Amino acid sequence: MTTQTAVPADRTTTPAGRPRTPRHWLTALRRTPVSLWNDDITDWAAALTYYAILALLPALLVTVSVIGLANPDATTALIADITAFAPAESGEALRRPLEAATEQRTAVWLLVGTGSVSAIWSACSYLAVFRRAMHAMHHVRDNRPPLRQAHIIVVSAVGLLVLLMTSAFALVLTGPLARWLGRRVGLPHEGETLWVILKWPVLLCLVACLILVLFSTGPRSARGIRRGLPGGVLAAFLWLTASALFALYATQVGSYSRLYGSLAGLVVFLIWVWFANLSLLAGAQFNVELDRPEPEKESGKAAVTPATGEG
Template sequence: MNDADTASERAGAPAPDHPSKPEAPTDLHRRSWAYVLRTTVRQFSRDHCLDLAAALTYYAVLAVAPALLALVSLLGLVGNPERMVDQVVGTMEGLVPEDVLSVVTPLVENAAEGGVGAGLALALGLVLALWSASGYVGAFGRAMNRVYEIDEGRPVWILRPLMLLVTVVTVVIAALVVASLVLTGPVARAVGEAVGLGDATVAVWDVAKWPVVLALVAVLLAILYHWTPNVQQPHFRWISVGAVVAILVWMLASVAFGYYVANLASYGATYGTLAGFIVFLLWVWITNLALLFGAELDSELERGRELQAGIEAEETVQLPPRDTRASDKRQNRWRDDVERGRALRVASSRGRGDDDRQHATDGPRAPDEPRSTDTRT
């Protein structure tokens, strides 16, 4: 399988919702499913997803501090900041490893204790969070192009606004997820009293919030999977198979990693005071690995649909690009560089040939014999 096609090479691919393709994953044959599962694992390795997840981890860590600043500032507008910090930390205790929590807690507390007003801190945090998150979304789009074996063809004046829009939607959904987790116990009762809801409604919310959170995360992943790559996807799915699998893999991996850190690893002896931060980085890296695995599964499911429909997709997934202009421009520049390099090589070869012919005309000379000079007047 090729690493990537230029966008123009895929311009003639069949439509994403070609009538010959199976409409739903349940329409795939058992043989197709076996092929999809096998190639998902192999493509995950072939696309160097370990390295891609490391790059995504870098951008994710950059967005953590401003996101926490915006979160605590937002909560500070509706309640006591110190109480809200305790609620945020308490909610996270059962969701992330203890060493990860030891890194996040000081960041939340410092944001709450800052001297900047809550409104200004919220505005500053939102701007910084959007800027940092846009870097993550852009990197995720490049990773998705690798997954779908295509290069980026959208011009910058189209790509950047689209990525910014996806970033805004991503941040809003992420904020709703965090708010859903925080709105529990005393905080939920306080909000319920403020809007006129009774204790029964709050009790129902404490149970119903978990399906809501999972649905929001699945929608968030579906948006990232659908809009960031430079391929025309089949009709938008609010919850994709890859998104569901990514969530399940992330949950299982987080539990396993938490057990490993608590019972088997000795990061404290190796990294000392940096142990908590190292564990936090590893956990974010594992999270991104799960997201990329889900993306690979969606990509291979599309390949399975195409193969079952008789489309030649064994080498590359046959989805048409969203745009080819940037890719075509890069290809033209590359061809220009190749032609200039060829001209340079030919000119150098001709120069060496002239020197060789001149040497043959002069004939051989003894090592100490001086070169002949023209003494004609």
Template sequence: MSSPAESRPETGTVPSSPTKLGLREWLAVFKRSFKEFLGDDCMGLAQEIAYSSLLAFFPALIFLVGLLGLINGYDTLQEFLGPVAPGAVLDVIGDIQKASEGKGGASLVAFMAGAAGAVWASSGAMNSVIKAVNRAYDRTETRPFWKVRLIAIFLVVLTGFVTAALFLLIVFGGPLGEAIAARAGLGGAFDLVWSILRWPIAFVAILIFFALVYFLAPNRDERSWRWVSPGSLVAGALWLVLSGLFALYTSFAGSYEAYGSIAGGIVLLLWLNYSAFALLFGAEVNSELDRQADIRASGGPNAGLIERARRQ
């Protein structure tokens, strides 16, 4: 760890943004972030987030089935996904459609039960995220239950939109661009531009999601987009690296084929775990940036133990 003298070249002043920190201060931030990531048991917290998220997946699936049955949306969904989705996905949708035909009342019950279960289970999973981010920020939760639950529900809805966007951009991005070009009469130039732009768009969506989590989840009074952006960038880059390596492993290893039908659940659980790693490490980076600003302002390495400096 850098000495206090190295970490605070300009004591007594509050930096207006993370860009005002020096190189030695940034090195001190990352060094402490790694230490705190292990000290706060972020690996265990990431597993808790992954399991909670996986449990929330099934009520959400029931909700989707009920919704499609109520609005007769199976044909529309198949028409939309037909040009881009793998055949196995379309087969699953077809099986669900056959099982729900002639069961309007059952679809209504499934929709209502799925809506209640999905909201409760998903917000419970997001509560695990809020608890973990509070741990990373060294905060104790003092907000009322209803307020935390409302924040969790908002983040759940946000997660749904971001997940859908990433699913379309990353998984079906190539075929989707070809389908758009074909239907709109666009040439091959569009395919080239789309193949390049869809990755930055996906990355920006991830950055916005992480920034909103860091802005809303921790129990803190002082909030600033400038001071959550660095952790969002770190978490987004780490998430892309981990997701890419994991996708590469699953595509070449083939070891999950032995698990048959549960292979998808295993892969999803591991990917959620790695995503939580990235989320929590970004939170640790933001927390240590706060601490570094306090060190600069107070002129001592114990600034993290006192009230954090307010940044406008």
């Protein structure tokens, strides 16, 4: 996972305003898995999985604890919604610590405090690794001093955790709010039905914001909604597809219970998170390939352009 200091000419950014033909999109899509292999992206996904686990579990515990303080009856529905997303045995592995957190009423504020610090610290580490992976994809050296990166990474980490908690609140708290608003306007049943329909587009928008925040940690030339959107759509599609296929495999074919015993749920969860990070990196790599111009047919050799230390 080394960062190269030179950028081949065929990896430079496409000129501004250059139209992208269907052939260019298909070529970028075809080059993406090759670049993922050549750039050792699976290793980056493994590193991201480590920090994602360290950040995700405390964040979920804090979210469940805070919602339990506001509305204890809503925690059961929240835990059910969270574990429903996890494949196979991993749902039960998540359910146990989350339910244990709801039962510890006396130490809830200590759990919220320590969990928040742990989640922010691990999320910062996750973003730092994601930033290095993005620069490695672009073959650009990250020359920004660590002190200049720190405040950006901390703010981005807090933003990611807020998006995660907002998604959880949207699953649990907005349903009763929709019913209350429906009763206020004289449409009690229609309000709840409307929220059932709108809930998933809202969550999809939150996931899109999360992906764009991650992609914004890359070099300056790779930032922006327009540049990040194609890879973000591909990342979301790959993650949903991989999750569905892996859940089917783990449920119908997998032998994790026989191999890992009581640890099967944790192993399945780790693999699922690894697939999620690999999907994110695949989307980011697709953006790189989209910005890569077609090689000049007249030129037999690729020129080498010095890398810039973009922040």
